[in-house]
Amino acid sequence: MTALKLIDVQKSFDHSKIINGVNLEIPKGERHAIIGPNGAGKSTLFNLISGFYEVSSGHIELNGKIITGLPPHRINRRGLSRSFQVTNIFPKMTVFENVRCALLWPMGYRYSFWHLCERLKKVNEKAEAILEKISLTDRRQVPAAMLAYAEQRALEIGITIAGDTDVILLDEPTAGMSHSETDRAVELIRNVTEDKTLIVVEHDMGVVFDLADRISVLVYGEIIATDVPDNIRNNLEVQEAYLGKETA
């Protein structure tokens, strides 16, 4: 079963083509990494998939249904959530509130102004469980803006996975982290994306080869190869376009 399918997706800004006909099929349950040099269009691709940008042409299917042109909140409600390259949380709210807010829609409380959040036992229990998972339980009452960088990244992941969507997009989840922090983040990602479809943009090749079932290489808005990590490592074209710079 295909979780996410991109059919000849193109995106231009003014006259420059950033995404140039991307075709990609990601089966359910796969952990898929997208790599590529700076400016290849990786984040743009994420913004197209999540509805943040509108595609110029082509189609995107989520679980077999076309989601092209839907606004972000509708795509999210259909089971796709994402994190951001630049930390994107609710800075003035506490860590706990951040996670709880991400649970309200999926758990059916939507725009309710006739429930009190404190009384929503299941929501609160689930929020606590997520805090436990991302190891922020003892920081629960701290305003999110006061967290350390790595903690904010963890919270970002917590918000992203809270809704229990089956497709998760993570945009450079370990960017700017130290070695030990990266190891912990990878462990966390592996843990929270169990049985889910994960698509991750990442610069750290260690993380990519460690985490991904398959890898796509994006160069100048085109996918030049999609394969299992070992084959990608040995692919000459890929080495030339991208990895070459590091191995040479």
Place this chain on the structure above:
Amino acid sequence: MKYYLQQCGIWLAAALVCAVLPLVFSSGFALSMLSQMGIAIIFALSYNMLLGQGGMLSFGHAVYYGLGGFLAMHAINMVGDGVLPLPLELLPLAGGLGGVVAGLIFGWLSTDRAGTTFALISLGIGELIAASALMLPSFFGGEEGISADRMVDTTLTGFGFGQQIEVFYLIAAWMLVCIFLMFLQTKTPLGRVANAVRDNPERAAFIGYNVRWVRTLQFTLAAFFAGIAGGLFAINYEIITAETIGAIPSGSVLMMTYIGGVGHFFGPILGAVLVTFMQLSLANITHAWLLYFGLLFVGMILWAPNGLAGIIMLHQPVWKAGLTKRLLPAYSLIALSSLVLFLGAMTLIEINYHLSLSINPDEPMSLFGITFRAQSPLAWIVAVTLIIVGFYFFRKTQHVVRRSWNEVTQMMKGGR
């Protein structure tokens, strides 16, 4: 459990205060001031649902207050004519209903984006409605407005509402109910998500929320409470004119909320009380009251952007640590120097008002029982000297305050 008892205690105390206040301050002036304060509190809190909770800076919130007021006024007349069997106590609901309908329509139109776009649209809608008020005299009553007689005989309680104190108790009851409901609203999913949309609308969309709907609903609820405040206005004054919809009440609710503090739920309550007090009492003392009010507003924005509530909450940990008396010397110094500065500025302002606005500027004027001529050089010299001396010591004592504040925070850290 203790928490809930404490919470109940606060509400009981508030109810008790409302019950006793008009017995202590029983003059006609005091009663009408208290009534206005009650209305202003609801109005300012409803404004903070937009600004504080939802991050929407509106320049036209009085539209919903005014429309609610007009609708309630027509409803009172209908009750009086026997067309509408609604007891007077529930009439503010008619105002609230007007607020909801207008809020839903204009809210949807203006909430696609927050920030500047929202602020400008709110300003436009405010002007639009104020202008159409004069074009639709059958609803808005033209220049003289709409009036009604609130003694409609259809009541739930034994009150006939002939006396101001009965009206006050009605306003107070509605005020307590509204405060309670608005407080609870901050704790509901919509209230929390409104905070999330305020903080980061982009992210809120990716957790499933249509941010425009969140803003629209928050806006509509705010308009509902503004409409109730307008309904109480109608009952209180028995007359309402198109001015109630206009820019002046829209501006003054913004100032109340800011001066009280947008960051804390109770902030606008303080702002509404203080500003209403100033509006009513200063206006009797001096012609220049708007100028003083403006100075206060600018001063608050500059030095206490979190408002009165912000100042209070800043001192809460100091109070708990029992260190308040350490701050007192520094605070009394700065209070003294501010007073000198203010007296100087005030003298200058009053002299100028006397010179340009009084019927005969040559007549002597009096301040604090001292009678002098506005043209006398001595008065000017005294005023300017007070300003210079006051300003000098104000700057000096600012440092003293900062130093003792730092000392106190150090002590609190050490104490932990």
